[in-house]
Amino acid sequence: MAISKSRRNPGCPGSLARRVMAGVAIGCLCTFGPADVSAAKGDPAPGTSLDLTEMSLESLMNVSVISASKYEQKATEAPSSVSVVTAEEIRKYGYRTLADILSSLRSFYITYDRNYNFIGVRGFAPPGDFNTRLLLLVDGHRINDGIFDTATIGTEFILDVDLIDRVEVIRGPSSSLYGSNAFFGVINVITRRGKDLKGIEVSGEAASFGTFKGRATYGNRFGNGLEVLLSGTAFRSEGQNLFFPEFNDPATNNGIAEKRDGDKFRSFFSTLAYRDFTFQAAYISREKTIPTGSYGTVFNDPGNRTVDDRYYVDLKYDGSIDEKTSIAARVFYDWYGYRGDYVFSDNAVNPVPPFRFVNKDDTRNAWWGAEGKLTRRMLETHRLTVGAEYRDYFRQDQKNFNETPFESRLDDRRSTRVWAIYLQDEFEIAKGLILNAGVRHDRYSTFGGTTNPRVALIYNPRPKTTLKLLYGKAFRAPDVFEMFYTDGGITQKANPALRPEKIETVEGVVEQSIGDHLRLLAAAYSNKITDLITQETDPVDTLLVYRNVGPVRARGVETGLNGRWGNGLEGRASYTYQETTDGLGQRLVNSPRHLAKLNLIAPLFAEKVFAGGETQYVGKRTSLQGDIARAYYVVNLTLYGRNLVAGLDASASVYNLFDDRYGDPTGNKNPEDILSQDGRSFRAKLTYRF
Amino acid sequence: MTNRKPTRVSARGRAVIIAVWIVLVAMLISGGAPSIARGESAPEYTVKAAFLYNFAKFVEWPADAFAGPASPIVLFVYGADPFGDALKSLKGKTANGRPVVVRYAANLGELERCHLLFVSASSMALLPKILQATKGWNVLTVGDVDGFARDGGTINLVNEEQRVVMEINMEAAQRSRLKISSKLLALAKIVTPGRR
Numbered sequence: 029m030a031i032s033k034s035r036r037n038p039g040c041p042g043s044l045a046r047r048v049m050a051g052v053a054i055g056c057l058c059t060f061g062p063a064d065v066s067a068a069k070g071d072p073a074p075g076t077s078l079d080l081t082e083m084s085l086e087s088l089m090n091v092s093v094i095s096a097s098k099y100e101q102k103a104t105e106a107p108s109s110v111s112v113v114t115a116e117e118i119r120k121y122g123y124r125t126l127a128d129i130l131s132s133l134r135s136f137y138i139t140y141d142r143n144y145n146f147i148g149v150r151g152f153a154p155p156g157d158f159n160t161r162l163l164l165l166v167d168g169h170r171i172n173d174g175i176f177d178t179a180t181i182g183t184e185f186i187l188d189v190d191l192i193d194r195v196e197v198i199r200g201p202s203s204s205l206y207g208s209n210a211f212f213g214v215i216n217v218i219t220r221r222g223k224d225l226k227g228i229e230v231s232g233e234a235a236s237f238g239t240f241k242g243r244a245t246y247g248n249r250f251g252n253g254l255e256v257l258l259s260g261t262a263f264r265s266e267g268q269n270l271f272f273p274e275f276n277d278p279a280t281n282n283g284i285a286e287k288r289d290g291d292k293f294r295s296f297f298s299t300l301a302y303r304d305f306t307f308q309a310a311y312i313s314r315e316k317t318i319p320t321g322s323y324g325t326v327f328n329d330p331g332n333r334t335v336d337d338r339y340y341v342d343l344k345y346d347g348s349i350d351e352k353t354s355i356a357a358r359v360f361y362d363w364y365g366y367r368g369d370y371v372f373s374d375n376a377v378n379p380v381p382p383f384r385f386v387n388k389d390d391t392r393n394a395w396w397g398a399e400g401k402l403t404r405r406m407l408e409t410h411r412l413t414v415g416a417e418y419r420d421y422f423r424q425d426q427k428n429f430n431e432t433p434f435e436s437r438l439d440d441r442r443s444t445r446v447w448a449i450y451l452q453d454e455f456e457i458a459k460g461l462i463l464n465a466g467v468r469h470d471r472y473s474t475f476g477g478t479t480n481p482r483v484a485l486i487y488n489p490r491p492k493t494t495l496k497l498l499y500g501k502a503f504r505a506p507d508v509f510e511m512f513y514t515d516g517g518i519t520q521k522a523n524p525a526l527r528p529e530k531i532e533t534v535e536g537v538v539e540q541s542i543g544d545h546l547r548l549l550a551a552a553y554s555n556k557i558t559d560l561i562t563q564e565t566d567p568v569d570t571l572l573v574y575r576n577v578g579p580v581r582a583r584g585v586e587t588g589l590n591g592r593w594g595n596g597l598e599g600r601a602s603y604t605y606q607e608t609t610d611g612l613g614q615r616l617v618n619s620p621r622h623l624a625k626l627n628l629i630a631p632l633f634a635e636k637v638f639a640g641g642e643t644q645y646v647g648k649r650t651s652l653q654g655d656i657a658r659a660y661y662v663v664n665l666t667l668y669g670r671n672l673v674a675g676l677d678a679s680a681s682v683y684n685l686f687d688d689r690y691g692d693p694t695g696n697k698n699p700e701d702i703l704s705q706d707g708r709s710f711r712a713k714l715t716y717r718f
Numbered sequence: 719m720t721n722r723k724p725t726r727v728s729a730r731g732r733a734v735i736i737a738v739w740i741v742l743v744a745m746l747i748s749g750g751a752p753s754i755a756r757g758e759s760a761p762e763y764t765v766k767a768a769f770l771y772n773f774a775k776f777v778e779w780p781a782d783a784f785a786g787p788a789s790p791i792v793l794f795v796y797g798a799d800p801f802g803d804a805l806k807s808l809k810g811k812t813a814n815g816r817p818v819v820v821r822y823a824a825n826l827g828e829l830e831r832c833h834l835l836f837v838s839a840s841s842m843a844l845l846p847k848i849l850q851a852t853k854g855w856n857v858l859t860v861g862d863v864d865g866f867a868r869d870g871g872t873i874n875l876v877n878e879e880q881r882v883v884m885e886i887n888m889e890a891a892q893r894s895r896l897k898i899s900s901k902l903l904a905l906a907k908i909v910t911p912g913r914r
Contacts, residue, residue: 080760080768081807085905088772089881091765223864223877251865253842303840304798347798347840350824354799 108200108213108484108498109134109537109551109586115193115220120629120640122666122681122711124235126181129195130215132627134588134602136197137646138181139618141694141703142270142289143318143334145182149212150199150555151582151608151619155652155694156563156572160504161211163202167219167299167308169342172209173364174421174444175393177507179215183293184314184336188243188261190231190715191297193220200553201502201533204466204482207417207448208505211531219299222257223249229717236709237289238266255301265291268706270319272327274699280327285319288328304347311339322370322697323519329371331386337365357400366391372518377430386431387518391509394423411454413466418447424508428515437516442508445473460488470503474511478503478528492541499535503528506561510574519697520572527576529559547590555582572697580616582608596631596638615650618693620659622647632667640666651693653701660690675717683709765882766862766875767804770834773858773873774813778897779833783856790819792832796848797824797841826851837861837871845869856894867909872896874909885909 080088111133113123123129127145131138137148139155147159164171164179166187172179180186195217202210225247233241245259267289276283293314300307315335321327344358368389375383397419405411421444428438452466467481482500489495506526514522535553542548559576566573584606592598604623608616615621624645631638641663648659666681684707691702774791791813795801799822808818823829826847835857837848842863849870852859859871866874867887872894874885884906891898 079807080764081771081811083768085769085772085776085902088765088768089883089905091760091881226864249839249864251842251863251869253839253863255839303843348824350822 108198108202108496108535109539109549109588110199111197111588113195113197117627117629117640118189118192119670119677119679120638120666120668121627121642122640122664122668122679122683122713123189124711125183125189126185126187126195126215126217129189129192130181130197131644132625132642133197134600134625135199135584135586135604135606135623137620137623137644139692139694140182140705141322141692141698142320143316143322144178144180144184147179147181148618148620150553150584151606151616152212153618154562155617156574156697158509160209160507160561163206163209163211163214165214165216166310167306167342168216168344168358169308169340169360170362170419171338173338173362173393174395174419174424175364175366175391175426175507176509177209177504179209180336180338183263183265183291183316184312184338186295186310186312186338186340187217187219187297188259188295190243190261191220191245191257191259193218193224199551200498200535201480201482201500201531203470203480203502204468204500205415205450205452207446207468207470208503208528211502211504211529219297220247220257221249222247222255222299222301225257225717227718229715231713231715233711233713235265235711237268238264239711240264253302255299257297257299259297261293261295261297263291263293263295265289267291267317267319270704272320272700272704275321275327280321285321285328288317288319288330288332290317291315304345306344306346308342308344309340313337320694320698320700320703322699324372324699326371326373326384329384331369331371333369335365335367337363339363352406353402353404355400355402357398359396359398361396362394364391364393377435378433385433387437387515388427388429388431389515390425390427390429392423392425393421395419395421409456413452413454414450416447416449418445420445426508426513428513437518438514440508440512442512444508446505447471462486470505472505475505475528478505478530494537494539496537496539497535498533498537500533502531502533504561506574510561517569517571521566521569523574526561526574527559529557529561529576529578531558532556545591545593549586549588549590551586553582553584553586556580557582578611580608580610582606584608596635597629599626599628601626617652618649618657620647620649622659636671637667637669640668646690649693651701655693655701657691657693657702660688661686662688662690677715677717679711679713681711681713683711761804762877762882763801763804764807767801767807769875769882769884770805770836770860771808771811771813771818772902773834773860774816774818776899776902777858778899779856780895783833784816788816790817791834792830793818793820793834793836794829794832795820795822795836795838796829797838797844800838831855832857835859837866839863842866845871856896858894858896859890868911870911873906883907887911 113129118129127138130136130147135150139146139148139153146153147162149162158176159179160177162179171186195215197213197215199213202214206214225245229245231243241263243259243261247257249255266287269287270285270289272283272285293312295312297310315333318332325332340360340362342358342360346356348354366389370387372385372387373383378385399417401413401415403411403413424442424444426438426440429436448468448470450466450468455463457463464484464486467479469477469479471477480501480503484496484498487495505528511524511526512522514520533553533555535551537551540548557580558578560578560580561574562577563572563574584604586604588600588602590600602625606621608619610616627642629638629640644662646660649657651657663685664683665685666679668679670677672678687708689704689707691704694700694703770793805820808820811818829851835852837845837859839862860873861871862875867885870890872887872890875882876885886906886908888908889911
């Protein structure tokens with residue numbers, strides 16, 4: 029609507045800056061060094077041509093180590109294209125949330141509706157989707173809940189980003205290993221370990237819009253082998269006073285939502301490791317006020333808010349029987365609670381002016397599960413993995429009611445179970461040629477079974493060249509929100525007949541190291557999605573409802589260039605072209621054709637002070653109403669100083685430096701078809717270790 | 719009302735950002751041009767495997783620690799194996815004319831006479847017993863847990879600021895009659911057993 033169109037301003041930052049960026053990109057092409065994306069133990073990708081054993085001791089002592097934890101093995105085995113973001117990058121680019129991190133990656137883009145962040149990947153970010161098509165793991169523990177299936181990436185993500193050791197993103201279908209949600213890919217977050225800290229770390233930050241965050245962390249590894257990490261974080265943001273042209277009327281405060289963008293959370297995270305056992309406990313409670321008048325709620329009412337609570341405890345064992353056989357197993361208990369307060373005005377419900385009443389969502393989800401995996405090297409050329417998994421979602425309760433006068437609209441109680449078995453073999457057919465084949469069968473108590481295979485060939489014709497060819501299928505089970513949620517006809521109705529959605533992918537990847545430090549990647553993919561679960565508005569009763577639609581075709585080409593130099597200089601650049609269309613050949617909503625990213629870290633002073641800069645270009649997108657959200661271009665800059673005085677790190681960041689007021693196409697629930705996003709903002713941060 | 723500000727970026731703002739990028743690119747080109755070998759990054763245990771290989775090269779064992787002049791240098795990994803495939807890089811390598819052989823032990827019974835012994839973090843609680851069992855073996859014990867060298871191990875590989883540094887306990891080396899090359903000693907931190 030109005031927002032997007034008025035933004036098509038000829039004087040906007042684009043042209044000149046874009047030319048400069050093109051220059052930068054060319055500069056990078058000529059000079060970059062390699063970032064080691066294939067960085068994990070057991071990684072079959074021989075892209076790491078470097079033989080460390082031939083290095084001198086002095087050089088060896090200058091190699092920066094990427095700490096290895098057990099679960100990455102599964103992740104990097106993925107015969108697909110992988111991106112890795114390290115803790116150092118998180119500091120140097122000033123990333124505040126997992127959404128910030130993902131937004132910098134090839135083929136990813138993020139949409140924000142001022143309540144939750146949504147991931148777009150490979151041309152796919154339909155409004156009304158709650159990040160259900162990516163599997164999010166923390167140290168191998170599944171974060172997607174059992175109601176909405178959501179991969180939480182905003183302030184509601186259970187882990188403070190400061191506690192991330194690295195994030196590995198594996199693109200392509202991975203249901204053959206992970207089951208549901210591993211549809212477009214897997215995001216594996218690996219946490220920092222006690223021995224990385226060796227003491228106490230405190231951190232404080234202040235940012236625009238009255239935003240403050242504080243964190244205290246203790247970590248250590250003791251002589252007896254016990255390793256501990258304990259951390260707590262508190263975050264609070266007042267938010268902005270926002271103007272929404274859609275509500276520009278004296279009756280709705282002239283379209284201004286005053287102090288209605290607040291956000292706060294408290295989180296706790298702990299890991300205890302002893303010998304082959306690791307115990308983890310994590311908790312977050314996050315409350316967000318909603319300024320957008322979503323779902324037809326009363327605009328600028330302070331009562332519109334959501335609270336998301338999440339915790340889990342997880343015990344895992346990772347050991348080996350002999351030098352050829354390793355065993356991993358885990359048991360876990362998870363909780364997810366969501367409460368939503370939505371303020372409406374209706375004289376049929378409350379006859380007293382201003383007819384205000386609160387409609388509440390109360391969702392409670394508890395589950396436990398167990399998994400086991402055995403990996404064995406056989407005949408020198410095979411690595412066989414067999415595994416099984418069980419999850420029991422014994423509580424999936426969704427309630428919706430009006431508070432006063434009380435009226436129950438929904439009281440839906442469910443419990444579902446799923447078990448799965450899988451098998452994968454990595455077969456070194458000949459030197460430099462690896463076949464990776466796997467299959468997994470999942471059986472749901474709701475809709476029955478689904479079997480998903482994946483086959484990949486990884487070929488290294490030369491030490492510096494890797495070719496990958498991948499074929500795979502993946503699925504996502506309809507979640508109980510999509511199937512059973514209704515608020516009794518206010519906004520949404522149920523559809524228990526939903527079937528799982530399915531994807532079939534063919535993908536080719538070429539990775540080429542150029543010189544000693546440069547790594548070039550090109551990938552092309554073709555996805556066919558059937559029975560896609562999409563939120564639609566039923567024209568008969570104008571209620572939102574989830575339906576299986578399709579088919580959807582997505583094709584795209586991605587190119588990326590990564591580099592890292594010894595003096596601290598590093599960066600990555602990528603460009604993605606994607607075509608995502610529905611059965612009628614229409615481009616999908618919120619699916620840009622072009623994405624371009626450029627990230628650079630430059631050392632400024634003696635390996636102590638670094639400048640991190642990034643730019644993200646997202647091409648124009650269509651909104652639900654058929655309007656155009658114009659292309660945008662965001663630049664973020666961070667100055668980071670390490671160990672400035674003993675133990676003290678400091679950083680200063682500016683986000684959206686050009687103050688580009690772009691808008692995101694948001695979901696059915698918002699009256700704003702295209703929702704204006706944050707302009708320029710700042711953050712200062714101090715971290716002290718002792 | 720932040721949202722009502724115009725979209726446009728001031729000319730000065732644009733100039734600043736462009737200047738910053740030009741500086742960055744210039745640094746990229748000038749800093750990046752000479753291909754410096756240092757500052758690679760690699761998985762932790764790939765690096766540590768390379769350290770182990772260097773120890774095989776820069777430590778001198780007494781002649782009677784080997785059966786013959788071409789007998790292998792035997793490396794044992796004790797406890798949960800953190801290396802994965804990383805030790806594969808040692809396959810076919812020789813150090814001072816001797817092949818390097820990698821073997822694994824999950825308990826004391828499986829441990830045999832060897833030249834290098836990597837004690838994995840999972841087995842740290844057993845360190846005194848392991849040291850007891852290997853007494854008089856001419857074995858170089860290597861670990862990667864805080865205090866390993868102080869607690870009687872010979873070389874500790876410690877992570878510091880994302881780099882691996884070495885701590886050496888000279889008493890332990892002498893007890894096993896090992897001669898550590900001065901080149902290696904010059905790069906290591908010498909620690910005294912028992913002192914914190």
